[in-house]
Amino acid sequence: MTPAAAAAGTASAGTGKLSLAGPTIVDSFGNVDYYTTVPGDTIVTVADAFGITEADLAQFNGLQSGTGLAPQTKLRLIPAAGPVPGARGTATLDADGIPTSYLIEANDTLGGITYRFGITEEQLAEANKVPYAYEKGNTYFVRAGNHIQLQKNPVDSRSGTGKIVTNSFGQAVFYTTVDGDSFDSLGYKFRSTTDQLLQYNPSLAAGQPIPAGVRLRLIPGDLKIDGAQGTFTVDADGIPATYTTAPGDTESRVSFRFGVSDLRSANRPLAGVDPVWYAFADTASGEFVPGQTISLALNMPMHK
Template sequence: MKSDPAEQTTADNLAGLKVLDSFGNVDFYTTAAGDTLAKVAAAFELSETKLAGFNKLPAGAPVRQGTKLRLIPPSGPVAGARGAAATDANGIPLSYVVADLDTLDGIAYRFGITEDQLAEANKVPYVHEQGNVYFLHPGRTIALQKKPVDPRSGKGQATSNSFGHAIYYTTVDGDSLDSLGYKFRRTTAQLLEYNPGLSVGSPLPAGTKVTLMPGEATVDGARGTFSRNADGVPLTYTTAAGDTERQVAFRFNLEPAELSAANRPKTAGPRTWYEFTSVPDGELAAGQTISLSGAKPITK
């Protein structure tokens, strides 16, 4: 017999004090009258055994009202996350120094965050692709939380390309480099590179159009020229020597598969019509004009 959903315990209907991190994850809970280990564990989708272990209690042990329970692993090394961490006065993990043989799974588990939240805290676009590139370097200090941002931020107008990826954003009051970085997964260094008129410490006036892709900022492997429509959305790109498919896609905030989709061959066979000088390296032949828009594909 299934239990009545109305009788199921959730975090929202627990009466005790909750200590949340910057993502809204509950890291600590202080028990209220009537709480038990089993009830708290169910509310936060933990096993009673795991919750008891986090708090060095025997499974099934009674808990007094006012007991502060830890909902993330105890401080200290775990498999896949053996480095040193810094916490705030409430015990919320703030930063972490990566150790040898660490894994993304281990780091996320130890600090009670998801890999996606880990990427957001560090303004990294793609956690799985960037895992070994950005995070897993012994000795690197990585953020585990976001900095506080103005609650008015992030409500401006974004302009997207044909694949739905934001490439420009028009600011509103309260926006900052940090708030845009967390929202669009762009580091401060990237935003400054893409927008030479911006600087750290200077305000972002409402109505500022911020570029979220390299675009005019050429990158290694994507040094060609491009055309755009009246809204500034890139339409076509002419390849230069040394360009690679991945870097061209990166410059215009596309995935390589999306770049291929915008350049479909008319007949079955190759996935795209444009030519490579080195297929294994993804190096493109120079002088080709290729589409950057799924709405205006080039078929040959």
């Protein structure tokens, strides 16, 4: 990350309520991690400006509450470097002191990680190019040994402005590239890793620029994956419309392959109490009975 020292008077760029006159250092999301005091600043005014408590500000900087602040004092606005409850692993810092990556330890929590590094769950997900960073059984995102990113790399300001084609669930399925697009910029925007973009788009090459005017696929689609090995049809825009199940297919994997957030709503029965009309070979695992043709589109539902 490039040096993040911000101009004076921009304290409100992060979580601040007021604008102070001193210079700030912000992370890649615009969160203010450090503030350098000017004459007249106090713990009270700085804490209020950045939306933290006086006690936290004092603790982060090893100060006593009520202590005066000398001009040119560089204050931390996130917890002091080192382990905290729920985030006891090792972090990497850049030259400005901004945390850039972190190695998760056993018993870490999502709340502990976001608190220690002064970022939100949404920002953590974006930095790692995933849709979300929720904890579910401590296995999805927060798992021991997982090396995670805490910041984004710089991207071209022109990136991400190309045409997006979505399915009926609002999921981006295709994107037409523009000058300035890169694997990082598209990954942050569409929450797809570089490996995924390469798999979904064989015409792309790792380490090579992405040409403008290329229609990229943002879902597996043509790429068969474990648990979604069947065939499908598309509409006039190339959006997946129907799917015929294969042995071993599961509801969750079919949904993932085609960017479907609510497969059941596209296949709801017109009568009865069952949530869907299609049949399962194993209800507990969500495995489909093979040979069924189901809808992949809310605007073209199938009712039985």
